[in-house]
Amino acid sequence: MKNSQIHFSDRLTEIDLYQLQHLFNLAAFWAKGRSIKDLRTAIANSKPVISVWNQEQLIGFARAASDGIYRATIWDVVIHPEYQGKGLGIKLVETVLAHPVMQVERVYLMTTNQQKFYEKIGFQTNSTTTMVLYNQTDLSSIPTGEVKLQESLKG
Numbered sequence: 042m043k044n045s046q047i048h049f050s051d052r053l054t055e056i057d058l059y060q061l062q063h064l065f066n067l068a069a070f071w072a073k074g075r076s077i078k079d080l081r082t083a084i085a086n087s088k089p090v091i092s093v094w095n096q097e098q099l100i101g102f103a104r105a106a107s108d109g110i111y112r113a114t115i116w117d118v119v120i121h122p123e124y125q126g127k128g129l130g131i132k133l134v135e136t137v138l139a140h141p142v143m144q145v146e147r148v149y150l151m152t153t154n155q156q157k158f159y160e161k162i163g164f165q166t167n168s169t170t171t172m173v174l175y176n177q178t179d180l181s182s183i184p185t186g187e188v189k190l191q192e193s194l195k196g
């Protein structure tokens with residue numbers, strides 16, 4: 042691998058969704074089986090979206106969502122297995138963090154087993170604040186008092 046052939050991009054138009062789907066199926070256990078349609082939606086609603094290329098081959102990807110001032114979250118960080126361990130993962134996350142919309146108070150991310158990798162970039166374990174809501178199609182589980190309050194706020 043010649044380093045000069047590798048480049049990073051923040052251009053959405055460059056993302057080949059079929060290559061991205063393949064990369065996720067290969068190396069991202071949480072993102073296997075995602076459809077092209079859903080990947081398109083996720084990318085359209087993310088900023089920045091950073092891709093890593095060896096010439097025409099997609100070898101890395103990461104995306105984030107940010108409010109531009111307070112909080113941002115990084116998602117779907119992956120480097121192709123054949124290119125791991127060469128410093129590209131750190132450069133990928135640093136490229137995400139360097140983007141203007143990522144200059145916020147706090148950047149969050151969720152990781153199952155890559156804590157040591159993110160610690161090298163400066164992330165700290167934060168076990169006290171994280172909660173998750175698994176998407177519910179049945180909204181009847183929301184307490185009715187809350188719903189009435191929301192309705193009254195509409196004025």
Ligand SMILES: CC(C)(COP(=O)(O)OP(=O)(O)OC[C@H]1O[C@@H](n2cnc3c(N)ncnc32)[C@H](O)[C@@H]1OP(=O)(O)O)[C@@H](O)C(=O)NCCC(=O)NCCS
Binds near residue numbers: 070121132154161
């Ligand atoms: C995690 C991942 C993005 C790291 O990318 P990478 O290109 O292999 O990482 P780098 O080569 O930039 O590694 C940078 C440093 O982190 C270390 N590192 C990388 N992964 C590590 C791990 N799992 N545990 C401990 N250290 C790790 C490297 O040894 C290197 O250390 P050094 O600078 O002292 O040599 C890549 O392994 C990957 O895509 N894994 C599968 C998908 C995944 O788990 N993504 C994260 C989801 S939250």
